[in-house]
Amino acid sequence: MPAVQETVERVKRIDVDQYRYGFETLIESDKAPKGLSEETVKFISQKKNEPDWMLQWRLEAYRRWLTMTEPTWARVDYPKIDFQDLYYYAAPKPKKTVTSLDEIDPEILKTYEKLGIPLREVAMLEGVEPKPGEEDPARRKIAVDAVFDSVSVATTFKAELKKAGVIFMPISEAIREHPELVQKYLGSVVPTSDNFYATLNSAVFSDGSFVYVPPGVRCPMELSTYFRINERNTGQFERTLIIADKGSYVSYLEGCTAPQRDENQLHAAVVELVAHDDAEIKYSTVQNWYPGNSEGKGGIYNFVTKRGDCRGNHSKISWTQVETGSAITWKYPSCILRGDNSRGEFYSIAISNGFQQVDSGTKMIHLGKNTSSRIISKGIAAGKSQNTYRGLVTAHRKATGARNFTACDSLLIGDKCGAHTVPYIEAKNSSATFEHEATTSKISEDVLFYCIQRGLSQEEAVGLVVNGFVKDVLQQLPMEFAVEAQKLISISLEGSVG
Amino acid sequence: MALLEVKDLKVRVEEREILHGLTLTVNEGEVHAIMGPNGSGKSTLSHVIAGKPGYEVTDGQILFKGEDLLEMSPDERAAKGVFLAFQYPVEIPGVATMNFLRTALNAQRKARGEDEYSTPDFLKKVREVSKSLNIPQDMLKRGVNVGFSGGEKKRNEVLQMALFEPSLCILDEMDSGLDIDALRIAADGVNALRSPGRAMVVITHYQRLLNYIVPDFVHVMSRGRVVKSGAKDLALELEASGYAQFEDA
Numbered sequence: 001m002p003a004v005q006e007t008v009e010r011v012k013r014i015d016v017d018q019y020r021y022g023f024e025t026l027i028e029s030d031k032a033p034k035g036l037s038e039e040t041v042k043f044i045s046q047k048k049n050e051p052d053w054m055l056q057w058r059l060e061a062y063r064r065w066l067t068m069t070e071p072t073w074a075r076v077d078y079p080k081i082d083f084q085d086l087y088y089y090a091a092p093k094p095k096k097t098v099t100s101l102d103e104i105d106p107e108i109l110k111t112y113e114k115l116g117i118p119l120r121e122v123a124m125l126e127g128v129e130p131k132p133g134e135e136d137p138a139r140r141k142i143a144v145d146a147v148f149d150s151v152s153v154a155t156t157f158k159a160e161l162k163k164a165g166v167i168f169m170p171i172s173e174a175i176r177e178h179p180e181l182v183q184k185y186l187g188s189v190v191p192t193s194d195n196f197y198a199t200l201n202s203a204v205f206s207d208g209s210f211v212y213v214p215p216g217v218r219c220p221m222e223l224s225t226y227f228r229i230n231e232r233n234t235g236q237f238e239r240t241l242i243i244a245d246k247g248s249y250v251s252y253l254e255g256c257t258a259p260q261r262d263e264n265q266l267h268a269a270v271v272e273l274v275a276h277d278d279a280e281i282k283y284s285t286v287q288n289w290y291p292g293n294s295e296g297k298g299g300i301y302n303f304v305t306k307r308g309d310c311r312g313n314h315s316k317i318s319w320t321q322v323e324t325g326s327a328i329t330w331k332y333p334s335c336i337l338r339g340d341n342s343r344g345e346f347y348s349i350a351i352s353n354g355f356q357q358v359d360s361g362t363k364m365i366h367l368g369k370n371t372s373s374r375i376i377s378k379g380i381a382a383g384k385s386q387n388t389y390r391g392l393v394t395a396h397r398k399a400t401g402a403r404n405f406t407a408c409d410s411l412l413i414g415d416k417c418g419a420h421t422v423p424y425i426e427a428k429n430s431s432a433t434f435e436h437e438a439t440t441s442k443i444s445e446d447v448l449f450y451c452i453q454r455g456l457s458q459e460e461a462v463g464l465v466v467n468g469f470v471k472d473v474l475q476q477l478p479m480e481f482a483v484e485a486q487k488l489i490s491i492s493l494e495g496s497v498g
Numbered sequence: 499m500a501l502l503e504v505k506d507l508k509v510r511v512e513e514r515e516i517l518h519g520l521t522l523t524v525n526e527g528e529v530h531a532i533m534g535p536n537g538s539g540k541s542t543l544s545h546v547i548a549g550k551p552g553y554e555v556t557d558g559q560i561l562f563k564g565e566d567l568l569e570m571s572p573d574e575r576a577a578k579g580v581f582l583a584f585q586y587p588v589e590i591p592g593v594a595t596m597n598f599l600r601t602a603l604n605a606q607r608k609a610r611g612e613d614e615y616s617t618p619d620f621l622k623k624v625r626e627v628s629k630s631l632n633i634p635q636d637m638l639k640r641g642v643n644v645g646f647s648g649g650e651k652k653r654n655e656v657l658q659m660a661l662f663e664p665s666l667c668i669l670d671e672m673d674s675g676l677d678i679d680a681l682r683i684a685a686d687g688v689n690a691l692r693s694p695g696r697a698m699v700v701i702t703h704y705q706r707l708l709n710y711i712v713p714d715f716v717h718v719m720s721r722g723r724v725v726k727s728g729a730k731d732l733a734l735e736l737e738a739s740g741y742a743q744f745e746d747a
Contacts, residue, residue, distance in 0.1 A: 444588070447589075452549075452576070453572055454662070455609065456605050460601070464598070467593070468590055468591055471593075
């Protein structure tokens with residue numbers, strides 16, 4: 001029975017090797033008492049040395065949250081989360097203020113090394129010689145903010161960014177050092193009352209990144225945050241706020257991983273983007289939280305609210321996401337096109353395998369005149385997973401000349417998975433032009449056989465076909481992320497056929 | 499030793515037997531034509547040799563260079579030198595032809611324990627080969643067969659044949675969907691690849707193709723068996739008298 005044996009081994013392999021970020025780092029950590037109460041909120045605020053206005057903001061959100069119920073409209077199914085059975089704050093010890101990388105626990109640095117995330121600026125500056133004709137990724141500087149459990153552990157290239165006037169720091173620091181900016185913008189895109197998970201985040205968020213790009217400045221390097229959940233039973237609630245002032249530009253990358261665990265971990269982040277007149281923000285995500293094992297046990301519950309506000313005229317916000325991880329994904333990076341002639345873009349690759357459930361998409365809300373948006377979504381479902389695209393395109397009464405183009409393609413691998421497309425389209429004025437295209441296809445046996453007849457293995461053939469399918473979106477990613485994403489796609493589809 | 503030996507091959511698809519004991523021997527350098535009406539099992543034979551899933555071999559064997567072909571996976575067969583030119587080459591959107599060619603060629607080389615081609619070496623080779631077949635460079639930049647005309651698709655198959663240098667080429671209904679000019683161009687490409695070390699099995703309904711690719715041997719298939727074999731004149735005979743005479747055989 002060689003075929004059966006092979007299947008058994010393959011399943012084993014998925015379980016153990018497929019998620020290559022599944023290690024745990026043994027460090028001491030400082031946790032808030034389990035459960036959620038006003039005390040927990042105060043504890044977090046105190047740990048962060050926050051001013052009183054911030055504490056009051058959190059408490060208001062917490063009180064609001066108590067009155068809210070979990071949303072159930074998404075096409076995902078999971079046991080009820082016991083919000084009192086979670087830790088809402090975990091910080092790696094020691095707790096003294098970190099001023100340079102040398103003071104960070106070497107275990108944490110090792111973790112980031114394993115993840116391939118460069119925290120050491122030196123290594124980046126003295127990168128290896130590039131091969132002729134190839135752009136060396138090490139030469140392209142990327143400033144990194146690393147968030148470990150709930151706390152930002154290191155931010156690189158701070159000095160160089162400061163010279164350009166760009167503020168890039170953990171949001172906990174920004175609350176203390178730039179209160180006027182934080183107070184002005186925090187919650188201005190995703191209000192504390194927005195939705196169940198965003199409200200929860202507002203009450204208990206512990207860290208995240210803050211970016212401010214002053215008028216007319218083109219941020220000299222890519223900014224990047226890597227999130228990692230390490231502690232057991234911990235929720236991660238990060239908060240990211242990016243402001244691009246008039247005529248500025250910034251490109252921001254976000255990556256996520258977590259150890260393999262049997263229990264489910266909760267991740268409820270909020271990301272707010274604000275683009276003023278003529279400003280542009282490009283936000284890319286490679287999300288690879290632990291998806292659970294081959295029987296559907298464990299994995300991250302990812303309930304994320306991401307929204308960008310094109311507040312100024314001629315502003316532009318572009319979301320690009322590659323989603324391969326998480327047991328449950330509930331995520332709709334959206335754009336409010338408030339300024340006239342503003343533009344929103346959403347490029348997405350969502351891959352589900354095993355027992356993963358994805359309900360993801362975007363909202364393009366056209367408020368200003370001559371606003372335009374573009375949605376390219378590629379969903380790939382394999383194994384026993386369910387993959388839903390859910391999107392809203394709406395034009396306000398005053399949004400004359402609004403234009404949208406949507407292309408939603410789904411690819412099915414095998415016959416036990418599902419792909420679903422749920423588009424909502426509302427035009428409240430007659431001058432709006434909305435186009436919607438959708439396709440669903442199965443990866444065809446004939447295509448696979450053609451590739452295999454030319455010498456590719458089954459898995460190489462699937463990888464090739466899928467990478468072709470998602471090409472339009474991969475091209476939107478910054479180069480070093482595109483390479484990583486391409487590898488990730490192949491890894492997450494391992495064992496999906498045969 | 500023969501290059502390809504098919505011995506008393508019996509093949510089923512689902513519960514139905516399609517090949518009822520087929521025997522065929524092909525030596526290096528020879529070109530064999532297999533003719534026959536629809537449903538006689540011609541394409542089944544080509545698929546079984548290449549290893550397409552869905553066919554169950556119930557009896558008989560296929561030896562390739564003396565080795566048991568049926569024990570090998572389809573990609574192993576490709577690396578050993580079995581090439582199937584498809585009747586309907588598939589489209590692979592988003593995968594540039596150039597990238598596909600390189601991935602496939604390097605996969606085959608790796609399987610044989612040879613060094614993979616570096617990018618510059620590969621580019622040089624593919625330019626040489628495509629130039630000799632008059633294939634424009636911009637075709638290589640397009641997605642594999644995406645938006646290709648029938649003729650372009652077949653030329654792409656010939657290009658791959660030239661690039662991978664297989665020792666056995668099976669051409670499955672190469673003339674389908676081609677007008678006479680496209681057919682001639684594709685056939686010219688195939689003829690350029692005839693060599694003493696390479697054998698070809700040309701599967702076709704019509705004699706027409708054999709005016710361009712002149713075979714050494716012709717076999718007539720009917721109802722899952724080879725019912726008659728002969729030299730190239732047999733094809734002309736068939737053209738005149740049709741397949742009906744074999745239907746009751």
